[in-house]
Amino acid sequence: MTHTTQTGLDPDAALALEEQVCFALSVAARNVVAIYKPILEPLGLTHPQYLVMLAMWQHEPVSVRELSTLLHLDPATLSPLLKRLEANGLLRRERNADDERALAVTLTDQGRALRSRALGVPPAVMSRLDMELADLITLRESLHRVITATRVAPVEAQDSQA
Numbered sequence: 001m002t003h004t005t006q007t008g009l010d011p012d013a014a015l016a017l018e019e020q021v022c023f024a025l026s027v028a029a030r031n032v033v034a035i036y037k038p039i040l041e042p043l044g045l046t047h048p049q050y051l052v053m054l055a056m057w058q059h060e061p062v063s064v065r066e067l068s069t070l071l072h073l074d075p076a077t078l079s080p081l082l083k084r085l086e087a088n089g090l091l092r093r094e095r096n097a098d099d100e101r102a103l104a105v106t107l108t109d110q111g112r113a114l115r116s117r118a119l120g121v122p123p124a125v126m127s128r129l130d131m132e133l134a135d136l137i138t139l140r141e142s143l144h145r146v147i148t149a150t151r152v153a154p155v156e157a158q159d160s161q162a
Contacts, residue, residue: 039124064103
């Protein structure tokens with residue numbers, strides 16, 4: 001006879017590796033990033049650099065603080081990515097004329113030109129995943145709900161412990 005917990009899971013299954021959301025997300029993320037690697041190499045980008053460039057192509061000009069928020073990265077993690085992209089001639093970091101404490105990030109002509117080559121990345125990834133577009137859209141929407149829930153969850157957990 002199978003017993004269930006308040007979560008609806010069999011207590012024995014509750015700690016099964018394959019039942020863990022964190023495990024599925026971790027493996028899926030690693031595998032998807034691995035698919036991107038050979039596609040991005042001809043562009044001279046790593047996956048994290050590609051994410052920075054996506055944000056830049058969509059939101060330029062942007063401050064480092066705004067970019068940090070868009071990418072959900074702390075500035076200490078973002079800074080080396082920006083330095084490398086700047087060294088590769090794809091963007092510039094300059095003090096904001098209105099606020100000397102803030103760094104403004106802008107694309108170079110080379111960084112803007114790279115966008116046209118990057119248009120081939122999404123279809124190449126979709127082809128390698130061999131999944132229907134509708135399934136990928138559903139997955140992305142589910143992941144956005146997870147992201148939203150995890151941003152709220154730590155605050156709620158702290159409040160309930162107080």
